[in-house]
Amino acid sequence: MAQPIAPLLRTDAVSLSYAGRDIFAGIDLALHAGEIVSIIGPSGAGKSSLLRVLAGLQAGSSGHVRMGDAALTGPHPDIAVAFQDACLLPWLSVEHNAAFGLDFRRQPATTRKERHERVARMLDAVGLSHAKHLFPAQISGGMAQRVALARCMARQPRVLLLDEPFGALDEITRADMQTLLRDIVRIHRPATLLITHDLDEALLLSDRIILLGAHAGEPARIAHTWHVTLPHPREAQVEAMGALRVDLVRRLRELVQTGGPRAVTSPSSIHPNEGNHVPGTNVPA
Template sequence: MLDVRGLNKVYEGQGRRVEALRDLTFSLAPGELCCLVGPSGCGKTTLLKCVAGLLAPTAGEVLLDGRPVTGPRPGMAVVFQEYGRSLLPWMRVRDNVGLPLKYRRGLPKERRRALVEQSLDAVGLADAGGAYPWQLSGGMQQRVAIARALAYEPEVMLMDEPFAAVDAQTRAGLEDLVRQLWRERGMTVLFVTHDIDEAVYLGERVLTLSASPTVVRDDTPVDLPGPRDQLHTRAAPRFAELRAHVYREIQRAQGVADAPVDRVIPQKG
């Protein structure tokens, strides 16, 4: 479904040259939910922009269904971290959700309206279509952003730290929403996060990036049971083992020696 081959990105200007990505290579199978983590500043957002076709790589390529991605593509949707800046405050919720659909040729108005309503219902906001984004909580605004991506009927969903700005309780609900929508719709999801626990809880696989210039340091299958919940899954011994493994890989990527176990998995009492 999605192939990233030898991706390299170099920023140049004002006498400076910064190599953000170096020879990044990985593939996602159809219907896979993969989380991507790495040290702060390692280029996670740059990678996602290149995959989305929003930023041209310096070298390498991104393939979707075997075809090069050279710009924003039908079948691919992005959910950004800063939902407050991606939603237009002067437009009602249903108009924000339906905005990208206006640019899909041959899509009748009736079908557009149906997709908007179905998407709002899918994220639990069926009654919020007439509200403005600024009338909603942060978590609800991010649900609107997810609904907008769903309305586009994507085969691939790219999510750039979408829950970083919400509180812990809201974040847990949004994590479960993503897994629910992934199961129901069979999308391929690439989810970028700085939160190791979130990556292990959400993903069927976790890619750990090195420090910049970035390569894939580790590829960890997440062998937790499919139906997950915030209490039992996070309390499982296997969850702790996977979390510790990813944590160690990130520490090594930063040049930090292995941390003691009581720092990797905090002990109570």
């Protein structure tokens, strides 16, 4: 019997408290190579705080985070992070901004030739080879996010953590960036975690969707998980996508209106040709 593939990044009962407030508790999560996992939930549910703990930017209050077989105790050279703000340095060109991540502490040393080749490959992958000599003030918001993604991927990360990276973009640019992300994950196979408020984005991209939420006054927990096995591209999977979206909205509305899920529920799955019913739910046909 084949052995299960070990996750690249995982948490065991991770909790976080800050200034006397419990942010989230008991989070068990595993990220595998080549998959995209989206986390959705109400504002203030602790999604960004969880990402910071996974990135090693903030220590959890209890539990464990492991990168491979080793405990994660801080920023890791195999973990890259991108936020909604592209955070480009205005005095550096597009090319040098994309290369900036290679200078991070603990990042493996690279030769000038290897550095140049990595950056050139990623700028080509995100469609910005022609703009490498431009500066941030000379490019659009969508181009800036492409630079941020190239900066992450030039490091050749095994884990990619994204916090609302496309949230400030217009609809057409956001759709282009979603396609680009899907292609990058397919080719380079980082384990990818995406924080998003856009349910359609989560549906289009994710292998798993995790709902994070809490009762009022209690720490957030994983309230529900959906496993999505629909083939890509998913834009044509209207019936199955619509059924899953109904369930996402229903459970998210329950969190907002009641202050928390009635109970932590078993995972749901949606597969090709399953029509408009999501197994494990009571969504009407």
